[in-house]
Amino acid sequence: MDIKELEKLLELRGEPKFRLEQIKKAIFQDGVFSFAEISTISKGLREALDEEIKILSFVPKKVLQAQDGQSIKALLELTDGNLIETVLISPKPGFWSACISCQVGCAMGCRFCATGKIGFIRNLTAEEITDQILFWRQYIKKNLKFKIKNLKLTDIVFMGMGEPFQNWPEVRKSLKDLIDPKLFGFGSRNISVSTSGIGEGIENFGKEFPQINLAISLHFASDKKRSNFMPVNKKYNLENLKKALQKYFENSNRKVFIEYIMLDGINDSREDALELANFLKSVGKLQLLHVNLIRYNTTSENLKPSSGNATQKFRNYLLQNNINVTIRKSLGSEIQGACGQLAGK
Ligand code: SF4
Numbered sequence: 001m002d003i004k005e006l007e008k009l010l011e012l013r014g015e016p017k018f019r020l021e022q023i024k025k026a027i028f029q030d031g032v033f034s035f036a037e038i039s040t041i042s043k044g045l046r047e048a049l050d051e052e053i054k055i056l057s058f059v060p061k062k063v064l065q066a067q068d069g070q071s072i073k074a075l076l077e078l079t080d081g082n083l084i085e086t087v088l089i090s091p092k093p094g095f096w097s098a099c100i101s102c103q104v105g106c107a108m109g110c111r112f113c114a115t116g117k118i119g120f121i122r123n124l125t126a127e128e129i130t131d132q133i134l135f136w137r138q139y140i141k142k143n144l145k146f147k148i149k150n151l152k153l154t155d156i157v158f159m160g161m162g163e164p165f166q167n168w169p170e171v172r173k174s175l176k177d178l179i180d181p182k183l184f185g186f187g188s189r190n191i192s193v194s195t196s197g198i199g200e201g202i203e204n205f206g207k208e209f210p211q212i213n214l215a216i217s218l219h220f221a222s223d224k225k226r227s228n229f230m231p232v233n234k235k236y237n238l239e240n241l242k243k244a245l246q247k248y249f250e251n252s253n254r255k256v257f258i259e260y261i262m263l264d265g266i267n268d269s270r271e272d273a274l275e276l277a278n279f280l281k282s283v284g285k286l287q288l289l290h291v292n293l294i295r296y297n298t299t300s301e302n303l304k305p306s307s308g309n310a311t312q313k314f315r316n317y318l319l320q321n322n323i324n325v326t327i328r329k330s331l332g333s334e335i336q337g338a339c340g341q342l343a344g345k
Pocket residue numbers: 106107108109110113114115116117160161162163196217339
């Protein structure tokens with residue numbers, strides 16, 4: 001929703017200032033689908049706005065719901081025809097989280113990621129980023145509210161397509177809108193931003209948004225393996241990442257989540273676990289680092305998910321080394337839940 005455009009239209013029509021606030025509340029908090037639904041404004045204004053301005057900057061092309069009802073994925077078509085994805089996930093009862101995209105495609109080229117294979121196409125605007133939340137609010141209202149009482153979208157993760165710190169001006173603006181009590185009104189602590197490890201991005205983020213959660217897509221704790229699977233590591237290696245995290249902790253006392261996709265025979269051995277433990281110990285603030293072990297949703301013919309047994313063993317090695325660790329439940333494999341799997345088709 002382009003708020004500036006809305007403001008301009010209302011000004012041109014000579015509407016009083018409070019009108020904007022009424023409309024913002026209806027769109028951002030009540031999740032209306034069209035201006036026609038806003039009963040607090042005149043019929044003439046409703047019709048004029050519906051004609052002149054769109055609430056969403058894309059149209060949904062496909063929505064897939066997993067059979068267990070715990071994840072829903074949407075493929076959205078932007079006005080220029082590009083496609084992005086967003087996922088609604090319920091990892092535990094009563095807890096709904098939206099995973100959103102910040103770019104069309106991604107330049108980072110991680111070998112295990114379907115979005116990485118698409119390559120970079122363009123940055124999303126702040127509006128296109130936050131519209132994904134509006135979309136889910138509308139979807140929940142229309143399709144899920146009657147099935148699940150009190151269903152509320154509580155959390156947001158920037159873990160869809162794209163590297164947030166490569167589109168920082170727009171991601172930054174979108175974060176401000178998401179925590180603005182007059183717009184979306186999310187708590188900072190309910191939002192997480194995930195990066196592949198852009199050093200200066202991590203530092204700036206900690207200074208500006210110390211209460212928003214940070215997640216690092218680490219996946220490998222040796223420079224050799226990480227550079228092989230994640231080209232970002234050639235510029236921002238583990239030493240650089242360590243320093244960036246240490247700087248981050250000078251500004252924030254929030255827990256940092258270390259994302260680790262378990263890949264069979266590649267990063268799931270005892271040695272890999274020890275390397276990971278040693279890297280985290282070298283960062284310091286071990287109590288603020290939490291590893292999430294994630295089952296790999298296959299997107300590449302050459303890579304397979306680690307077995308449940310290997311994942312358990314890996315977890316135990318980390319625990320023996322005093323590392324906080326959780327095995328994350330895999331959601332959405334039958335709806336091609338991994339980022340980029342739908343848009344890349
Ligand atoms: S994992 Fe993230 S950073 Fe890497 S290519 Fe995919 S979207 Fe980009």
